[in-house]
Amino acid sequence: MADPILSLNGVSKSFGPIEVLHGVDFELRPGEIHALIGENGAGKSTTMKILGGYIDASGGEIRWQGQPVSFASSEEAEARGIVMIHQEFNLAEHLGVDQNVFLGRELKRGWRLDHAAMRGRAAALLDQLECHIDPSARVAGLSVPAKQMVEIAKALSRDLRVLIMDEPTAVLTERDCEILFRQIERLREQGVAILYTSHKLSEVKRICDRVSVLRDGVMVRSAKVAEITEDEMAAAMVGRELSDLYPAKAVPADEVMLEVEGLSVPGLIAEASLTLRRGEVLGIGGLVGAGRTELAEAIAGLRPRSGEVRLMGRTLPAGQVKTAMERGLVYLTEDRKGAGLLLDKSLRENLTLPLLHRFGRVLIDRRAEEAALDKAIADFAIRAPDREMPVGNLSGGNQQKLLLAKTLLSEPQVILIDEPTRGIDIGTKQQIYTLIAELAAAGHAIIVISSEMPELIGLASRVLVMHAGRIVGALDGDAVNEGAIVRLAMGLGESNGEAAA
Amino acid sequence: MTKILIATTALVGALAGPLSAETIGVSIPAATHGWAGALNFHAERTIAHLEEVYPDLDFVLATTPDSATQVSDLEDMVATRGIDALVVLPFESEPLTGPIQRIAESGTWVTVVDRGLSVEGIETLYVAGDNDSFGRTAGQYFADTLDDGAKVVVMRGIPSTVDNERVAGFEEAIDGSGIEVLAMDHGNWNRDTAFTLMQDWLSRFPQIDAVWAADDDMAVGALAAIEQAGRTGEMIVVGGAGMKEMVDRIRNGDATVPVNVTYPPSMISTAIEMTAVGVTGAAPMSGEFIIASELITPENAADYYFEDSPY
């Protein structure tokens, strides 16, 4: 086995008075894929950022090829060949793909930029990644997986020694994941040391060589992947045995809560129709970009639409979010950070934002707000070190719980949830699944949009599948299985949509 | 320096004979403050009058907010209107010297008003007020009427050559008179700035005998501050440029505002009329016409009061 190229020895890290890492040991070796897993808030991001030179350690030692080092900045780490790919992309949206790949390290001929060479190199790198985008295209116009590929191309364009990847597959489709895995495999063979984080334990099992588990800032387990099962990994992360992930499904009543007829959004959704009953959890599956989010946003009044939407028998006017909320229909966005929460505001301000008029007539009743937050923290088991902290500093899971609390504050009857567990840890996932089942059992009607097949299958009693802006099929009971969903999502075997249900 | 005050009626009389068709371009700063407003008022009035009396004369009037616009205005006049003569009050001396020189070299008659160019001998005719005399006249009045050891404050305009010349003239005139200048600061030819400045000076100095404001707009602000502080009667205020309200106060024998100093915006009328005469060949016109500042006193105030002027 090769010697470690980059390692942490007893590293700790504090933010203000709060210590988030407690004496962590960790090693990355050339030619090895090392998975770092843990619940959100366990300290994975902090560990990665220390390795990537983005933040300093408060205590302990970082070693590069056995020698103690300290990186003054991420640039210094990059100069040694340590590259980190962030979950939130670090791309200049208005520049071209090639310009992004060589940003800050532009190729030059004399004092002039060598556009042809950069374009050519970028095209070669993208080819390697089996990614067929035009190197001169603007990044802003690319899909999320394509942007991820640009990030990876950017990393590949350097003299790479250590690659740190923060949940790279969270935003990728299955096909893109396969391409990514092949690239990672190739890099391993070239002797690159790779740190890989993911919430998908099956992925870890499949592609990684070694796995380390963080829990509450402590490294609780480190083992060869071959010697540990997925269940053991999950147990190490959560610190207890996980019972069945998905709770029992509620039985829908007959009462129709939501009817959508011939809903169209120009260029995005064509003639979508669906029916949702009291107590039902309806899944919507399909590939990223199939129009699932757009459909939910159109129903909730966030997008202009044509067609008819009836909520509990009454027609809901188009484009009026507030009316929809007042009548009992809400939408929980998939874009937690961009559209869900004000990251620079406190928990309280976020929680009550949609419903301020219920907290006092003219002046806001601060005490009522605090009481609402107390209740939300208790009901949704939100873990926040400080109530006044900006929610941007909360872990993804706690942000998602807060977003749920905020969305459910108006006590809605019909709830559209888009990607309920994107980028959150398995413990929180289970809590959210339980919550969804409880809401349905209590007589709410719920639509769950998800890219994770097990989630759809585990939660929904019925699944609609979308492809290219249309609802192409409905699956019920035993027909809800991975194969059937994928077939429909890929545009194979169109059934009669809602009529079939 | 030639100091000639020209009666406009006499000039227009010289135009009595038949005239050939001529186009005269007039380029002046936009009416962004009171004095420039009056300048526009007089220019428009003179042009309307001349066009009415002499249909063969054609005028192009352009007002300009800055030097760059003025340069383009001049280029347009030459290129599209084919002007035979130009009356110009340069926004700034330096940037306009080159463009005006080129126009003069092409054989066009050039009359420069008030602000001189940085190269001598370009213009055919130069008509200007006398900034040195503007300050000197006020200073001389102080030296003549104030006691030895009197304390004065001085409100200057926007930092510029005009302002420097005025203040230099004032300082020379009071030199040796025993008058003490307590403070001197820029009121920027603005009422509000002058009001605040005067308030603060009144807080700072227990005794002020006279205020010289190098423009009547500032004098208005200073007077309001003095009235607010309840110190009317303790000091006199001398402004400049002959604003209607000020002349009215002098005419009514206001003790706080005993005199004023002229810097007539009507000089533009003189310049346009002289150019019309010169360019049509009705009478020979060239050289420098410097209009000295006059002291407006209660006795002669009625002559300086123009009811319909905006200033």
Added chain:
Amino acid sequence: MTMATTQNNTGRTRGGLNLQVIGPIVALIALVLIGMALNSNFLSYANITNVLARSAFIGIIAVGMTFVITAGGLDLSVGSMAAFVAGLMILVMNQLTTSLGVSLPVILLGIALALVAGLVAGLINGILITRVGIEAFIVTLGTMGIYRSLITWLADGGTLSLGFEMRELYRPVYYGGIAGISWPIIAFVVVAVLGEVVMRHTAFGRHCAAIGSNEKVARYSSIPVARVKLATYVLLGLLVGFAVVMYVPRLGSASASTGLLWELEAIAAVIIGGTLLKGGFGRVWGTVVGVLILSLIGNLLNLTDFVSPYLNGAIQGAVIILAVVLQRKGGTER
């Protein structure tokens, strides 16, 4: 970058009193101490009254500007708008005097007109920004030029003055007061206190901050984004009208140079006070401190001789930058 700053914020919220909060107040106290040291008249009743009263116009406008900036907007037109409204008010009052004589109704009508004119001007800005969808910077740059031209045109390039007798009747609104406190100061305090309460304790204030922080989140939280933004511009317009009501009785005149650069002073005061220029966070009391700081600098420079008057602008500029740097240091340690 995002990580580093957000993490540091944790420290800020725990610190309680820190530079970000007390920075502007420290600067204000420092200026007062310097003033006391330099001139014994500095703390005199007359000087304090002068400084506070002259701060009132820009102060009242800056309170409105705080809401606009907090909601992620900007208004460059307020100075020109004030000049235009003042000109309009004087013209109409002079007209009314001929029919109604020198009487209280003329003043009341003039005040009503100023408020309505300000409100309409704000509404025009707001509609162009929120309904037509043009950048706030461009819209208000445009209306800034338009109002400035209109006042020049109304005044024929000169000065519009209120009739002498009318001026005497209206004069006490600026120079008078109760219990030795002049009206402009009272008006400023009332506007500031109301502004602080609205910003901090009402849904409108919270909505402004939410929109400035992330407009998309606000929209997804069923906040009527366009209506709230429109309301900030209307409120600002109304306050410009109110400031004019206080301004006109001071000198009884308006000209093309009235309100020159007020927009920049108001914006500077807002930023010195700790409101974020990009929106998302605003505090009205900070704006009040900012206005006072700017006024005091001018006052101190007039009361002393130790700086050449040519350098007044440089001193103001340096203090503005320093005040903002102090806050940065307190907020994030970079």
